[in-house]
Structure formats: structure tokens, C-alpha cells
Amino acid sequence: MKRVTIKDVALRSGVSKSTVSHVINQTRFVEDHTKQKVLQAIRDLNYRPSSIARSLVSQRTGTAGLLISDVGNPFYHDVILGVEEVALANGYSIFLCNTGYDLDRGMKYIHSLVDRLVDGVLFMSSAMNLDMLKEVHTNSIQSVVLDWGGTNVSEMAATITIDFNTGICEAIHHLIELGHERIALAGGPGILWTARIRERAFLDAITACQPAIEGIILSEGNLRIEGGYQAFEELSRFAPRPTAVIAANDLTALGIMWAARNAGYQLPEELSIIGLDDIDLASRVTPTLTTIAMPRYEIGKLAMSNLLALIREPSQPKTDRIVATHLIVRESTTAAPGR
């Protein structure tokens, strides 16, 4: 069973290859009669143009690489859906590249993407570095970088930055209104740019509110549920104990919540907890989780749209977008004990 090629179609419809090509791509006028013959032959033979051959000529593959840290991280679910939505609507296919927070693995993927001549790369793995970006840029491949900073990044790629300041500020003011005076942060691993940014935002907000409240930084977590368990252990040893905690992400917050409940805490009365991400689970657990949300699906769509724009018009300036975060108040935060 040989593959049907444009030649077969040309032969069957009695025209030249170029005419067939032009019919398919509507790239020059073809007499209606001829066109119909060609279309019929295409149907008869069930012909589908090889995008490989096309790519060789056009130097465009209609593919993009999606570099993410971990498919299992709920943060990415909606982001991926957004990316796919735009990609599918524009005839693009996405290569999935899970770095597993491993830089070497990331670089391996980057090489494979370059070899495959992808039209663009979406950098969404928090484990990344400038070398990856350079490798892509050197090969004239467009890219969009999400939530990552570094020198000269915006010269090489479009960026989407998540503004944690707004959300974290809102969170802290929300806690202050509830009477909390000692607020802890259960942050992420310091090697991750995004974790450092979140910590910075927390510290800035605290500083702005001093001396009314005291900020406490717990040791680095791992952005997973166990990290929350540990954070709770550490937190509960403080004296005086923080009455509220902001977690680097929702999974950490859930870990804290469950560890606290297992330790016999009444929630939220004895400890107010705020997460970050607004994953599906956040609104389904008991108590439902107050959290800092960001428009993940929109971020995915925005990233892929920006990438497509860059691919279509490589000369245009690379955009730097900022996406806001905001607090969603649910049940896991309440008045500080003794208020």
C-alpha cells in the first residue's frame, strides 16, 4: 500500500503537478472545469498532501515545542488546554516535552526540537536556563517564555510574566483585615526563578505593612503536598505561632491543611491558609481553599497566540505581557484567634 502522492493525482486528473498544487493551495486561478477534475481525483484517491515534503520547501513545519516541568503539576493542565486550543485552530501540532525539572533533560528536548525544525518553542518549564533560549534563538526559532527571568531574555523571546505582587498584596491585606499579625510563607525551591519571585513579592508586601505585621519565611518547600506537611511541622514549632500561612502553590497549601487537621487543629479557626494557583481541587476540599488565582487557560492561549504572531511576522517586536493575579476568598481564611 503505497502512499498517494501529488503525482498520482496529477496523472489521474490529466493535469500537471503544479496545477494540482495550485488547486490545493488556492494559489493561482484554475479554470473551474479543471479544478473539479482535480478535486474529484483527490477524493477518489483519498489524497492528503505530505506535510513533510511541504515543510522541506516552505521551511515551516507547523509544529511547536512545549517545554513544561511536569504534566502532573495541576498548574499546567489549563495552560496546556489553552495552548492546544489555539494550536489546533491554527493547524499547529505540539511536541510535548516534560523536563521533570531537569536541566539536562530540557536541553536534550531543545536539541531534538531544533533538529525537527519546529517553528517555535514555548518555554514553560521553571527549570530552564539561558543556554536553551540561546540555542533556540541561534537557530532562528521563535519562542515565548512564561514566568521566567534572566538577562536579555526579552531580546530573544516574547515573555509572559505573572505579576504575583497584586495577588500576594491582596492576600496579605485580606489577612490583616482578619486581624492576623504573624504571617508565614511556605515558599518553593530557591533554585526556581518563580519561587524567588514569589518570595520577593511576599517580602515586599510585608515590608510595606510593617510594623503592623511580622513575616516569617519557612524553609524551602518542593511545591508538592509533602512540602506542605513539612511546612506545617516547622510552622507549628514557632512561638508565638503564625496564625496564617501563604503557600507557594495550592498543593503545598493542601499539605499544610491536611497536616494541620491530622494534628487536631480546627480549621480555619486555628490557622488561616492561602494557596496559589486555584487548581480544581482548591474549591472542592473542606474547607475550600482561599487562593491566589491566575487565568491559566488564558495564559496558555496568550502564549500560543504570541508565538504564532512571531512566527508569522518574525520582524515584529517581541511583546512582554504581564498577567495579573488576584485573591479568591473561600473558607480557609478567617479571623485570627483571639479576635
Next chain:
Amino acid sequence: MKRVTIKDVALRSGVSKSTVSHVINQTRFVEDHTKQKVLQAIRDLNYRPSSIARSLVSQRTGTAGLLISDVGNPFYHDVILGVEEVALANGYSIFLCNTGYDLDRGMKYIHSLVDRLVDGVLFMSSAMNLDMLKEVHTNSIQSVVLDWGGTNVSEMAATITIDFNTGICEAIHHLIELGHERIALAGGPGILWTARIRERAFLDAITACQPAIEGIILSEGNLRIEGGYQAFEELSRFAPRPTAVIAANDLTALGIMWAARNAGYQLPEELSIIGLDDIDLASRVTPTLTTIAMPRYEIGKLAMSNLLALIREPSQPKTDRIVATHLIVRESTTAAPGR
């Protein structure tokens, strides 16, 4: 900045294109002196062969499509990791195709995969049909089908079937030993093959144990947490009430668990709950969830390995593998009330 081609390398090292090609692919002997020159030129120019051009010649792309229902479904996380592991180790790249349980969308993806000349397709979306499989098979593309049945499937693709019988049997015997006599099933949507299979396994196991125990089928769920909420509502209206429930997946089980707790139930004393999947969360909630587990990472690896084997040796018979499931007893099951 033009792309470096094999011609540039040939020119710079003063040999022919074919010699360069043979050096790269080690496909015929090249004198060491010549080889070094070529290698040096490759390094100097930072040359990387275009896999597009290669594919056009070899009719192999080194890519495979991964059709899944939903990246957000925890079942897939480890499966995807397994697939990626094997793919990366073998120089394969994976096209991510999220059907969102939508058949049309699935077909759209299939077409795009066929056009891209993927070497193989991994069918892992529970929303699929014979047409997709045929379309792939007709275009001489290899495929592996996970957990889906249909007429003649195994003539067209290798299959991996999950044997729910073993796990569900173990689950029911576990409950019987604990003294449960009325056991409910919170199943998945009947349109999904896998949901029907699970229900069948449940009924078979119950039948084998009658009249000692009574099986109760709740209305169809949606494999998500809300589905569990609904299942609990329905279940709690039964009189006499089932004392144990087996859910079609862990998310449903968690939904039941949380709904029950919100309704003031003591868990697990007043209701024993068994999930299916053994997702990460299962061992982290309180009470930890007794569940039917399957080796998801291994399934992913197995699927991709089988696909590669088929790609490399298309004439070989298509394998039909069966993967066992087994019960993991945790805290969410205990003696029936009154025992």
C-alpha cells in the same frame, strides 16, 4: 542567518555530500583522515542535519502521536512519563493530542497526525472509535490501543488491556471479609468502553458471591470529583444503605469521601470506600484511600516499547498484552457497621 546544510559541510571539508552523510550515519567506511575533516567542519559550522529532509527520504519521522482524553486526569500523568521516557531514549518525539473526550476533536487530531507522517499512534483516549483506528491503519501507521475494545482491533493494532477483574475481585473479597453485605458501584459514563468493562467486572464478581452479598449500581458518574458528590447523594438515599462503595476511579472516590464527611459521616466506620487508579492523592488524604492500582508508568513504557517494536518490524504479529490490577488496602475501608 541561513541554515547550515550538508552542502556547506561538504564544501568546507572538501569532500562530497555523500561522504558527509556516511560519516554522520556511519553507514559506510570512511578513511579516518577524511572523517576527521568532516567532523571538524561539522563542529565549526555547528551543523545539525535536518530531520525533515531525512524524513522525506526515509519515510520515517521519528514522531508518534499520543491521543489521550485529558491531561488533567491524574491517571495519565505516570502513563505519559512512561511514554516519554521510552520515546526520549529512542530519539522519538511525541505529539500531544488531548481529545477532551470529544470524538470529533480526536478525529481532527488523527488527520493531522496522518498528514505529519507520524510513525505511530498511541490510542489512550477512552473517547475513540473504529474510524480513527482505520484511518491510521489505512495509512500504514502503526498503533497501540490501551484499554479499549472493538471488533477487529487486534488485527489493526497492538493492544494493552487492563484486567480490572483481578483488582475488583480482590476489592470485593476484602469487603466481604470485613463483613459488608451491600456494596455499591459508582461507575463512569456508559459511553466509555472502559466504564462498561469496569461495571461488568463488578457485576461478575458480585454474581460469583451471591447470595452472600448484594450489588447496587448507582447512576453513571463522570469520573470527576463532582460525580462522587452525586454518587454519595444517591447512595445515602438507599434503604438499607450500602455500607461500602467501589468507585470507577479515585477522583470519584474522593468526591464520595468528601461528600460523606461533609454530611457528618464518620469515616471509614460508617462507609467504606474503595477507589481505582491509585493516584498520588490517594495516599495523602485522610483517611488514606484503599484503591485498586495498576502500574501506570509501566503501562506507558510498555505501550511505547510495543509501538517502537512495531515500527521497526512492521511484519511482526501485533501483541495483545494484559496488565493486572491489584488492591491496595489503606484506611478508607473497615469493618461493616454492626460487626
Next chain:
DNA sequence: TTGAAAGCGCTAACAA
């Protein structure tokens, strides 16, 4: 209004 032919970057059969 259409066709012929060159060429995208590579591989491999055939020559030398």
C-alpha cells in the same frame, strides 16, 4: 489558463 523544471536537504544505489 496551464505545464516544465528547478530545488528544498538529505540518502543510497551505482560508478569510479
Next chain:
DNA sequence: TTGTTAGCGCTTTCAA
């Protein structure tokens, strides 16, 4: 031991 050349399936000038 290496080079020449004919494709792989398509697009796109240039000619007719």
C-alpha cells in the same frame, strides 16, 4: 575509498 546522481513529495518561478 570516495564521488555522482537520482530521487523523496512538494512549491514556485519561468515559459508557453
